[in-house]
Amino acid sequence: MHDEPSRRTVARVLPVDADGAVLLLLGCDPAEPAVRYWFTVGGAVDEGEDLAAAAARELREETGIEVEPSTMGEPFGTFEVGFSWNGRNYVNDSTLFAVHLPERPQEISFDGLDRLESQSIFEARWFTPTELEDDGRAVDPRLPDQMRAAVAHVAAAVNGEAR
Template structure:
């Protein structure tokens, strides 16, 4: 039986350091735990939640880093992505936010806010330049390094 993919409205946030690095998460699809990849912080917006509020909440839950929705400002891009995760098909309508955040300001990354499934699929966080991630080759999506470059440019303009 064919199931239609679940469509979600998603907010993603790319913290950018003064050195031009972006904070990314290392994780996996629980259905394929042996395949690990780097991806941006973010997730689906809850009912009644603005996209900026969702991005700020996801940043807090997934990294322990606290910023206000207002600090995120205006989004700098959108994209759609189709994927399978934990055996289910999704289509995400994603909105991208960027925020200036020095690595020292971020402090120690904490995964204390992860739910059970997230805690089984997010393993690490690290600061990357787009060039470093290109060399690493484990980006979840080939568009990620371009999104990182756009986030860096957005933060430097504002």
């Protein structure tokens, strides 16, 4: 394992449906395939790419859902997280976006995943924050609260309130 973590700028997106459920992915660290957990869509920002464009690209790559970057609106939060993935240490400076999908897509596609991602992402599912807490497999204990913030952010946008 590398001693010095790689620092990355990351865009994460929480798609929110009309009922206040959030689309999450079930996956694992390839170095520990038996341990599966739920996490948000997202990943590293490419050089020269803005955060909203990265969030839209990650949503397309990881779920097949296509949205315009402008539908991401303003971010609703940021956080830093350190972790290990596939034997390498990372520190992510994450920016959170919420996008309203009033109608759930009929199909989620993993066709845009790269080879390693396709071996470590297994399922997509809509959760309310309470359902995720009951499931107990959130990658980060902050995730249910981030989901609540995403739902509130989308509700404010739908109701025309300032964000």
